[in-house]
Amino acid sequence: MTGTTRRSRLRAAVTGGVVLLVAAVAVVAAVGFGGGPDGGPAQAGGAPPATATVTRQTLADSETADGELGYGTTRTATAKLSGTITGLAATGSTVRRGKALYLVDNEEVVLLYGGLPAYRTLAPGVEGADVAQFERNLEALGYTGFTVDDEYTGATADAVREWQEDLGLPETGRVEPGRIVYADREVRVESQIADVGDLTQPGQAVLTYTGTSRVVTVELDVDDQRLAKRDAKVSVKLPDGRAVAGTISTVETVVQPGSTGANGQSGDAETKIEVTVAVTDPKALTGFDQASADVTFTVAERRDVLTVPVAALLALAEGGYGVQVVEGGASRILAVTTGLFADGRVEVTGTGVTEGATVVMPT
Numbered sequence: 001m002t003g004t005t006r007r008s009r010l011r012a013a014v015t016g017g018v019v020l021l022v023a024a025v026a027v028v029a030a031v032g033f034g035g036g037p038d039g040g041p042a043q044a045g046g047a048p049p050a051t052a053t054v055t056r057q058t059l060a061d062s063e064t065a066d067g068e069l070g071y072g073t074t075r076t077a078t079a080k081l082s083g084t085i086t087g088l089a090a091t092g093s094t095v096r097r098g099k100a101l102y103l104v105d106n107e108e109v110v111l112l113y114g115g116l117p118a119y120r121t122l123a124p125g126v127e128g129a130d131v132a133q134f135e136r137n138l139e140a141l142g143y144t145g146f147t148v149d150d151e152y153t154g155a156t157a158d159a160v161r162e163w164q165e166d167l168g169l170p171e172t173g174r175v176e177p178g179r180i181v182y183a184d185r186e187v188r189v190e191s192q193i194a195d196v197g198d199l200t201q202p203g204q205a206v207l208t209y210t211g212t213s214r215v216v217t218v219e220l221d222v223d224d225q226r227l228a229k230r231d232a233k234v235s236v237k238l239p240d241g242r243a244v245a246g247t248i249s250t251v252e253t254v255v256q257p258g259s260t261g262a263n264g265q266s267g268d269a270e271t272k273i274e275v276t277v278a279v280t281d282p283k284a285l286t287g288f289d290q291a292s293a294d295v296t297f298t299v300a301e302r303r304d305v306l307t308v309p310v311a312a313l314l315a316l317a318e319g320g321y322g323v324q325v326v327e328g329g330a331s332r333i334l335a336v337t338t339g340l341f342a343d344g345r346v347e348v349t350g351t352g353v354t355e356g357a358t359v360v361m362p363t
Contacts, residue, residue, distance in 0.1 A: 080178030
């Protein structure tokens with residue numbers, strides 16, 4: 001389902017009702033009921049008007065978008081060292097903190113956990129958030145004798161030498177950015193881009209990786225960003241028809257390069273909102289590989305409210321809206337306050353408007 005289709009459907013539900021409202025005042029006089037605020041007896045002749053019932057229900061403003069089952073966003077590990085690739089983690093394997101993603105000149109490039117990429121050499125005297133992130137990892141790997149903070153001290157360097165000795169690296173006490181790759185958590189190797197024996201240089205792609213949990217990924221248009229709220233609850237319809245509950249775990253803005261035309265020129269880049277949904281029961285995704293799924297986002301919900309079809313609303317001459325309520329052989333127009341619009345219905349409140357009442361549907 002495209003973003004244009006979803007937006008058009010929502011606009012049709014609301015604007016279609018508004019068009020009817022504009023015409024409704026004239027229509028009331030044509031139906032077989034009196035149209036004054038005080039009501040009146042039904043007029044003879046003509047076909048009876050269409051009617052609807054005031055219903056008490058839960059009203060939800062929701063939209064459904066196409067999603068894809070998989071392991072989430074694919075990321076690329078790029079080399080920051082010059083040398084020869086002498087080893088690569090196997091495709092499909094899981095790499096955890098402190099383990100090697102690949103080897104350059106037979107020396108490990110290891111995975112650590114964190115959101116800040118390695119961008120400079122860490123050595124005594126360096127301070128910053130990247131120091132604290134690295135020290136948290138060093139402590140988690142079992143090394144001690146230093147304080148986890150944003151200062152890289154001589155004690156940190158001593159612990160790093162022990163770590164380097166265990167990895168078989170030169171014991172410099174310094175951490176070069178090319179020796180580590182940061183990810184939020186353990187990763188699954190999706191593909192190998194380089195081959196063992198390839199020469200590397202800074203910026204060269206080595207392999208791609210994803211998260212290890214099965215998730216649903218949805219790409220939304222920027223205009224639909226209101227749907228993408230972190231920790232919001234969603235419903236996921238699986239390929240076999242089952243519906244499972246899910247929660248939005250991440251929301252990212254991504255820029256997709258434009259497609260290349262016949263003349264070799266690239267089109268304009270497109271900005272998308274990438275939403276990752278974690279399902280409540282991950283086992284429900286077992287057996288589905290790169291399959292599609294429908295994700296329903298609920299933007300707003302009103303429980304236990306009175307509703308009428310949008311088309312039942314009348315535009316009142318004094319402003320606001322009303323509904324024409326049928327009572328026996330007579331009718332009267334009651335002013336109402338509108339609330340949430342969804343699924344062709346609208347929440348209404350007003351004196352005299354009760355559950356089960358019959359309202360006229362102007363035609």
